[in-house]
Amino acid sequence: AQKVTQAQTEISVVEKEDVTLDCVYETRDTTYYLFWYKQPPSGELVFLIRRNSFDEQNEISGRYSWNFQKSTSSFNFTITASQVVDSAVYFCALSEARSGGGADGLTFGKGTHLIIQP
Amino acid sequence: SAVISQKPSRDICQRGTSLTIQCQVDSQVTMMFWYRQQPGQSLTLIATANQGSEATYESGFVIDKFPISRPNLTFSTLTVSNMSPEDSSIYLCSVAMTGRYEQYFGPGTRLTVT
DSSP states (O other), X not given: OOEEEOOOSEEEEETTOOXXXXXXXXXXXXXXXXXXXXXXXXXOOEEEEEEETTOOOOEEETTEXXXXXXXXXXXXXXXXXXXXXXOEEEEEEEEEOOTTSXXXXXXXXXXXXXXXXO | OOOEEEEOSXXXXXXXXXXXXXXXXXSOOSEEEEEEEOTTSOEEEEEEEETTXXXXXXXXXXXXXXXXXXXXXXXXXXXXXXXXXXXXXXXXXXXXOTTOOOOEEOOOEEEEEO
């Protein structure tokens, strides 16, 4: 069975601080996919990034960066110079490889509520 | 990505009744999924709906309670049957484009059962 743990229920920082959201996952598959989604107060889910299990290269997109480490089963998300607009609930998710190919259902962590104070 | 719409956006229903939620996508997709997000909680997969085959339900969800239709590659419905207050949740559909693994979500349907 697969599992995603986001131990941080809520994080509050002052604007311009850096913040890291932790994500630890469990899976027995050797091929799997990791994701981060953002859910702002408006409620829609916004896809941020996907990482394949065979690609441990870290990624940076503007103020966002992701650190994927298979050795510790972690896929952490860092926001640099946080802004008030970053306030949202952030979900880490996992899917395993589907027999026959294609996307499979996502297992979500419980989410981290990030509050950026002005 | 894809543009996904859901109807209704919200509804208040009486216990014991049923509600059908529609999910429409602006392009043809093979994989569609239905999730539930209970108040203040994370998302839980209800079922996978592929066109041309029966929906596959996750543990804890049954077809009698959550029947799903997938008549074509751009449309799906989820029915919440014989509703109780415990069914009060946001119901979301999502799609994955062919050959892709990330899912894009609809805006959700906020259901309140009284």
